[in-house]
Amino acid sequence: MAKNHSKNNSKEHTRDRIINSAKRLFAEQGYQKTTIVDISRQAGLSEAALYDYFQGKEDLLQMIPDLWVSELLRDLEEQLFGIKGAVNKMRKYLWWYMRRVEQSPLDAKIVYLFLKTNANFLNTEVYSNVKKLYSHLVDIFEEGRKSGEMKPDLDPLVARDIFVGTMDHIISRWLLKDMSYSLFDNLESIFELMVDAFKANNSQ
Amino acid sequence: MAKNHSKNNSKEHTRDRIINSAKRLFAEQGYQKTTIVDISRQAGLSEAALYDYFQGKEDLLQMIPDLWVSELLRDLEEQLFGIKGAVNKMRKYLWWYMRRVEQSPLDAKIVYLFLKTNANFLNTEVYSNVKKLYSHLVDIFEEGRKSGEMKPDLDPLVARDIFVGTMDHIISRWLLKDMSYSLFDNLESIFELMVDAFKANNSQ
DNA sequence: AGTATTTTCCTAATAACATTAAGGTTTTTT
């Protein structure tokens, strides 16, 4: 029993060690320049042993965003729960996501810089989860439109493009610049401008 | 004389043939999955001959965006010349860029999907030209602010982030979805929303 | 023209790397 427990732990531990080594190395040196030897050394194994845990280098790369994004998805609904009003939800979404990125810069770096290179990204688990993350945004804009908080003719998909595009752009630059400043700089004024774009024009 | 001319032509021709082969293959199969043999076969040479024209695979990848982006930069000033008003310039910028992307989808694909992977992207020629492309946008927003066409407290850098982020997002998705629809779908309503975000609120 | 030089290209190394083969050692189960 106790042995079984400790064994399972150690197995999980090894797997995690490999993932964390890969994460650090991919984020530091990029996917191409990181070798399987690098990763397995860092994790304290031989190269061959790594193949008992993962199918290969691509598989290992995929695993990192897989874990991160599905955890984000789990957290998101929790975070939006109980918040009233589309603008308030939109605000929470933005601040929440930026904080999550700031908390997991290595995961974010891999998602933003190395994932899209994968030819069949559209067929991955990650993409389907990212779409779910986005769909919450679409719901928020739809709610805003219906409640009269936002423009009556607001296209929720267009609003999402502006929102996500802006977020992603800010994050990409932050990652490229090696996270040398805070992601929250200017966030308030960015948010205000986007609200101006979406909100109902009461004065007309 | 005649020989010299034809020789220079053929030299340029070979170089171009290599670049175009690489462009097609990188865009089709991705950078990693494209081999030097693939490229040189396609261009009608041996692998080794390719190294007389380019330093290596990375160098070849870099070359493609280099050429495209610097040509874009040359064209941009021409295109904005004579257009009056910040909103009109902003509109022209958006439509111009989208058309250029639609006209050179292979270049765009390489820029958008494979370039940021490069660890020292920030130190490349391309990045410095991209920054110049962006700086025209900042100028436009600054002009709009000063002329009263846009909000008096509009931060031009923030406006640029929204504008570029939105554009890039739409383009990335279009590229990932294999250019299966028109980039100009919804462009009008996207533009209108962005204008609402930036423009002076006359009714207040 | 005829020789020297440069350009362009090729066939073979070379070396780095991902992935597999084959099997040993330790742990768990019975």
Add this chain to the structure above:
DNA sequence: AAAAAACCTTAATGTTATTAGGAAAATACT
């Protein structure tokens, strides 16, 4: 304690980027 399973290792194997070394063709020079 024997059998099975889990975990790990060293030594291939095969692919691929890059170099070496030099042939063939074009160009320049006399």
